[in-house]
Amino acid sequence: MIPQHIRDLLPHVDKPARYIGGEVNAVRKDPAAVGLRLALAFPDTYEVGMSHLGLKILYQIVNALPDVAAERVCAPHADMGELMFSRGVKLYSLENYSPLTEFDAIGFTLQYELSYTTILWMLDLGGIPLTNRERAEHHPLIIGGGPCAFNAEPVADMFDAFALGEGEEVILDIVEVLRIRKKRSLSRQETLRLLADVPGVYVPSLYRAAYHDDGTFASLLPTDAVAKPRVHKRVQQELKPEYLVTSPVVPFADIVHDRIMLELFRGCTRGCRFCQAGMLYRPVREFASVDISTAADLAVRSTGYEEVSLTSLSTMDYSNIQVLLPELVKRMDCHGVNLSLPSLRVDSFSVDLASQVAKRKKSGLTLAPEAGSQRLRDCINKQVTEEDLLAACRAAANLGFKSIKLYFMIGLPTETEQDLAEMVELILKAARILPLTVSVSSFVPKPHTPFQWEAQCSMYELEARQRYLRDRLRAQRRVTFNYHDPDTSFLEAIFSRGDRRLGAVIIDAYRRGCKLDGWSEHFRFDLWMDAFAEAGVDPCFYANRERGAGELFPWERLHAGVERSFLWQEREHALTLSHTVDCARASCTVCGVCPTLQVRTHTERERAQ
């Protein structure tokens, strides 16, 4: 039953279904009957948070433990948040409507740099001090995970610990530490020292950062013997069937991805040089086909969903896709369930498979050539030719698809006007085959990638390049041209490679009113720039500066397994337009991940042999 103080808010807010919990498959355990309570928090609204696969996996894994409860918490929309502040209602979990302060630990997933102020807002709404220094013994431990944890420095002051890499095992290790804390009544500091000993866990308060006179990063030194010199990510060698989500929560409210998400594999070693996911989640490991099919059946029965979406970094690369896909189509047809695919590899083979999937709904296809010219595609190691793209478009047209969506990036390293001109040409050629929607995003250099040394183009330059494209595509009736404002990409670039000095800026920006920055109606670039000015921090130093070969990075101690020397070599290969092969299909490229983390590529095809 929703408590009265929360029910009193609901008639006054937009779409209250987002705040009521009680959904089908939600796991509600009696707080008095469990030993530990974890809140799994998503720093965005319910519609976004409930669409996230990682949260569903951890929810399933933790709730399988009889003595531990995992409860969900999402950020409210602005109207609900303001009402909660004014009525003194604390941010609560959707299972037991418990305020955040009642949990032993709160795990935030860090998917996106622009969610940092929303984390502060949620802590504030929950009555939890914003920095780790200010928290008292009774406050929950605040733990971060997800891709942005691989450079957690900008939010190092706000978190008690970070977990790097895949969460299935490390969350159980963290639970064990929390159990020990309870049993022995350990202090917060003693608990943090135990956590620091868990593989994959980084406790930022046990390190001190130093900087050179020119402002560049100098060192991050352990201040405690338990602080590891390097924190290696966690990675599951074997993808067990219990990591597939078979009874996801079915929201009442309409959410962004309102369907079953079925994971086929993790990792992608195609080696696109801008792609952080490709570097962070190596090596390729596939779920067994039989486990995937079984999980699909179970999930359909437990949810009543009408759609299953195959989610992986590059779905068509599943080694046994030619067998798995028809099998899934057949099974899902029996339930009257549709399959859907995210963006496809750019070739006619993928398009052909996609058409088998989309028997009924052949509305559109998404392809991501990323760069417009062959030269630039070689530079980023995107192994796609103009002929591949046009062949894919022709195949799509022949198979009855009505339109195609193309993803491109601008501002990639070495990009010139010539590359943009060739992008326009390529778009026009493709548009002769099928109507197009072209989405252009701005390149953000990410840590742990070969482009981590690169400068991001200035916002003015990015705007000029957008204008160049828009002017040439505007008159095209068969092309719809979309692009994002460069100011959000600029902030992403600042924080993705930021250091601890940015923590004060984030807190100040929050105090000025920044939150839900991923929503254009809430994004306040002016307030962000005020916060940088107030702190005397130059944002361009982080976003628009090329780093030297020998410069140390704030994330040096956080290790995804891929060696810095490999990344540097890949950067050199980018400049000489040299191709690097995919180790899941050809020979080892000596990136370092397998020997360092004691893992190896593991595919279904291999399993069958």
Added chain:
Amino acid sequence: MRVWLKFARATELSYISHLDAQRAFTRLLRRASLPLAYSRGFNPHPLLSLGAPLPLGFGSEADYLDVTLAVAMPLEDIANALRSSTGSEVLKLVGLRAVPERTPALAALVKWAEYTIELSVSKDTLESAVWEFSAKTAVPFVKETKRGSRTVDAKGLVRRLTRTDLGLNCVLSMAEPAVLRPEELLHILAPGQETWKTDAIVRRELYTEQLVAPLVLRLDGKG
């Protein structure tokens, strides 16, 4: 096979919209593995419709669903499937009946809805407001709709109005000449005042023109 299903919702579900409710019912039927019939055409969808939309914030003991199944099955099996499926605690099946294929759509048959309105208003105030309304021969009321406003006689839109221990019980029009919502009735009963504080509004039943509930309606043309 065409079936009418009647559900009662848990209080929590008064905060979901009409579209949310449609999705929730569809998924409940799918979890129950009922052989839903699908529309033909480019984008097939299950043949299923809610008898009458429920405004956001209202409780309901009478959500009617008009469903077509691809294969005929005993009503008892349908009921068992729906009562044992996850989500049946919050969308509780309270009754069902098979109807001939040619029966008009439920939405077309429903003309009246019964509500209970819990109010924090003194018994005397309520008593006199109800008495005053009953005593009048005509109560002109300006109905605001998306297409503009027009004046209607509220007397013709209220079939029953009684005071209960907690507030009011009423039967209000769901169809032509105008829909009357419980909040509008309260404005009529207490004109010029601050709106009475409403604690809860629950829809108790839906009725046809003859004030018969769909599950007991005779469909052989003699009723």
